[in-house]
Amino acid sequence: MMSEKFSMRNYLRGLKYPFCSGCGNFTIANAFLRAVFELGHKDLSKFVFCSGIGCSSWIPSPYFLADSIHTPHGRSIPVATGVKLMRPELNVVVFGGDGDIAGIGLSHLIHAARRNVDITVFMVNNMVYGMTGGQVAPTTPLHMKTSSTPYTSFEYPIDVVNLVVEAGACYAARWTTIHQKELREAMKKAILTRGFSFVEIVSQCPTMFGRRAGFKNVTEMLEWFRKNSISVEEAERISEEELSGKIVVGEFIRRTRPTLTDMIREVMRKAKEETSIEG
Amino acid sequence: MKVEVRFAGLGGQGMVLAGQILGKAAVFDGLFAVQTQSYGAEARGSAAKSEVVISDKKVWFPFVRKCDVLIALSQQALNKYVEDLKENGVLIMDSGYIKEAPRSFKGKIYSFSFSKIAKEKFGNEIFANVIVLGFLSEILHLVSEESLKKAVIDSVPSKYERENLEAFDLGVEIAKRLKG
Amino acid sequence: MTLKNKLLEPGEHFLQGNQALAEGALFAGCNFFAGYPITPASEVLEHLAKRMPQLGRICIQMEDEMASIGTAIGASWAGAKAMTATSGPGFSLMQEFIGYAFMTETPLVIANIQRQGPSTGQATKAAQGDVMQARWGTHGDYMPIVLSPNSPQEMFDLTIRAFNLAEKYRTPVVLLADEIVAHMREKVVIPKACEIEVFERKKPKSKNEPFFGGETIPPMPSVGEGFNVAVTGSTHNEFGVRFTADPEVHRKLAERLVGKICLDAERIFDVETYGIENCDVGIVAYGCISRSVYEVIELAKNKDINVGFVRLKTLWPFPEKFVKILAEKAEFIVVPEMNLKQVFYEVQRVAACEAKVFPLNKVGGGEIITPEEILAKILEVRT
Incomplete structure (x- = not known):
């Protein structure tokens, strides 16, 4: 299986990624495509x-040579749910930031875990709203300086992994961009x-978070990840x-529960048996 | 031919279903019918209302304005809607719940304790609505008895089909007796 | 009604408007429904929750209206004929995804059973206040298709048409009903399934075709079929690739999205007219209020007044042609509606100087405008 060598190019459309130099998204795209290759x-x-x-x-859309649906802010999980319900044999994978998944789209995340829809969500947590200029996020550590908390942040951050574990996820893990092998x-x-x-x-996010947080360069940020993990x-x-x-890293849960598709199939079986349901 | 019927009572007395059954029966008879109901907070526990307009021509305006027949199963319903009853209209009321007959209304009044007999015969007042339908059928023949029974079967849970048909027949019997 | 594992039998049925809508969707081939409970639309969700599993189709209640429409959009891209149903508050929440469906050219049916707004308003009471929201509710430029049924029969018929238009034009279609029509029960004639025209979306033949341009209505691939389709709500080129730097790319896209509906408007819009060639007074109405107008025509005849009536079965694109004819023939036009003037301004715009247009409005309590009230308005404006 591993006789062929991995090349990211085989999985990409050939468009140039627009990420800043030193952005973690390069590492994550690479880790994912390698994982896919190794599978x-x-x-x-x-x-x-x-x-x-x-x-x-933007990790998948439109750069991956694949079907990709780039949805409104925070709404990728409902769209993924619709795709999965219609095509259960496909691997439906969501990529999103902490603002997208744990801010505006948080309720969809909880409900997806609760109803155990068989999708995979990768949440890239850079602790900030990077694209819009580095505003505070629900994941920003307390007392961090961001562009919308100039006197440092005054809210407690959310632990999203523990949240999805509580909500019913079958697998949940956290790693950082320095844990490339574990991440893969x-x-x-x-x-x-x-x-x-x-x-x-x-x-x-060296541009929007690292700078304000006082890190001189990417290496310093990665060193911070290493020390704090x-x-x-x-x-x-x-x-x-x-x-x-x-930063607590590792595997938080691994369990098996019937999936949403299993449950719906069961309902269809019941419905077909009960022909005299009253309207 | 156009008949406007209003069923009114308390939430839980099955007035909405009674209207639906009558409308359905009219359609089985090849007539036109529109059924509407009051909806929302007032349908819970307090007043519940169901209206049916039956005609041999397409019914456009869907609501009852002046009704030909008022079926009132509560004092409150009677007080509220008796004004809209046509002078030569017909009032059917539940004497178990209605103590005061309307003084203003000069048309035909049929009074019987439908809820009480429902409780006696079937152990539940809910059957009063279908007893009333049987009663209405015998008194006014707005639609065929056959279609009404078919509509009852079509509208109630199958495990209560037998009781409901018995309730319907009981209503017919009561009407026959009352007519003498 | 005893429900079976099949579509309704052909023939006459006595159905509630919302049930008729749901059964119409099943005939149109709807195989995915996602919704969230809301008065007065919940019966659509409840009815389909019973019916769709019987037919091996998917019906799911989501956590909110955004998730409902989003899941339906995902299903549509996976090849489904998808629908959601709601009322004003939910329709407001869905606006974000409605814009997305326009931008990504996603076939989808959204039923909005109107109730009294704004905000929570009177949850159980009928209104017609969402006409302009259906036209302009989401941001940016687009041209929606919005249908307006006035009976349970049309809840059935127009739902099927909504699916066909959605598939044909690759666009979201709104069925804009109201509480009165949705909750009334009436005779619905169900044709044989083979007599119902059902339109299927055009699929691409190869992965090199542009899925978002080229033709006015490009073919639509489904995910999971090897087309490597990129779908995005951002401005994109004809291959779906996000392209936000070039003003020309956006202009071309926006003009095609609006143009594909507007250029075919005469085939999309649907009206019912009565006596517009020879009338003294014109009436333009839609939805539940149009039911009062049929009685007005009779009442007016008794007073030697000839009423010309344009009933809008399509609200958007606006059926200008017929309103124009009415304006040329009638001296004045009355527009009765259960809002505080929405279609009125549109009629006034189309009528221009040809006819004087008078509003007749009623909001609150879900009270229908009666034939007597419309007649009184006619007599008032005639003097």
């Missing part, structure tokens, strides 16, 4: 991509999961105080 896909014909608005939504493995597991799967990728197992051993400001 044995020579092309993306078994995939449909849905994404919203934000830089990371998590992406593979997510794609192979039967049921709702979610991977949060903590990523760097602790494993799920380790996080369980330390106090809440010690945990503050840390």
